[in-house]
Amino acid sequence: MRKNTKQRAMVYEELxxxxDHPTPEELYYSIKPRYPKISIATVYRNLRILAEEGKVIEIKSDKNILRYDAKTEPHYHFKCTKCGAVLDLDIPYNKALDEELNKKGYKVDYHSTIFYGLCPNCAK
Structure with a gap:
């Protein structure tokens, strides 16, 4: 187990x-005014460690842009194709999909789905 550093705690608390499922760069720019000595490499490294430890999840959206989410229980996301927002969806997680694959011999831990379209604000 890794030592929990002040920088890691800072990145985790900010997330x-x-x-809004920020990118590492967005997190860096929101932390930097309060902690001027933090580097972008520190933010990237600590997000990777937090993801490995299961404390955050990585969301790969279009163009392989990495975003991060501190909500680790299985849930779905929506990516707005107009404004770029990535939002949590308040719909039930469908465990039946996992169970169906388990019946076929797969060992599913969870599944991840991102829906694409217009968010409610952009759809107006």
Whole structure:
């Protein structure tokens, strides 16, 4: 187990306070004014470690842009094709999909789905 560093705690707390699924760069720019000595490499490294530890999840959206989410229980996301927002969807997680694959011999831990289209604000 890795030592929990001050920088890792700072990155984790900032991510937990946000619901916009930020990129590492977005997190860096929101932390930097309060902690001027932090580097972008530190943010990337600590996000990778937090993901390996299961404390955050990585979301690969279009063009392989990595975004991060501190909400680790299985849930779905929606990516707005107009404004670029990545949002949590308040719909039930479908465990039946996991169970169906398990019946076929697969060992599913969870599944991840991103829906694409217009968010409610852009659809108006």
């Amino acid at each position: 937990k306070s946000r619901y």
